[in-house]
Amino acid sequence: MKSVFSIALRTSMLMVLFLSGCSANQKFHNTTDFAVKDIDTYSSTEIANFNAHFLGDVTTAYCENSSNPDRLIDIPSLSSMTNSLKLQVSKLGGNVIVMKQCGIINYLSCAVYLECNGEAYAIDRGL
Structure with missing residues (x-):
């Protein structure tokens, strides 16, 4: 019963954090913002x-x-995690990301585990 309560409490807290936009939004410098x-x-x-x-x-x-x-x-927002992926795409020389998954995953050794995955692509924009 205690573990069910703990999971419910943890899930409720996470939902409040994500719905409020999370106060731990990652700040990027101008060059990173552009990328x-x-x-x-x-x-x-x-x-x-x-x-x-x-x-x-x-x-x-x-x-x-x-x-x-x-x-x-201090849990990062999903937006900041997505920005981290986009920064990786930029560093690979790409300009497009295909998101595969992004969210909370059950992982036994973590009270909270967030993971985001995607694929980096480069396309010619004809500029």
Whole structure:
């Protein structure tokens, strides 16, 4: 019963954090902002319409080991995790990301585990 209560409490706290936008939004410098904003997001179906060059997989993860509620405030937002993926795409020389998954995943050694995965592509925008 205690573990069900713990899971319910943890899930409720996470939902409040995500719905409030999370106070731990990652701040980027101007050059990083530009790199992240320059990356478009397409679905797997949409990318098939382009002559796209696959550059590789990109991933980011966050594990919080503590179940202390004060520590849960520092959980990154899904937006900041997506920006981390976009920055990786930019560093690979790409301009498009196809998101595969992004969210909370059950991982036994973490009180909270977030993971985002995607694929980096370069397409000719004809500029």
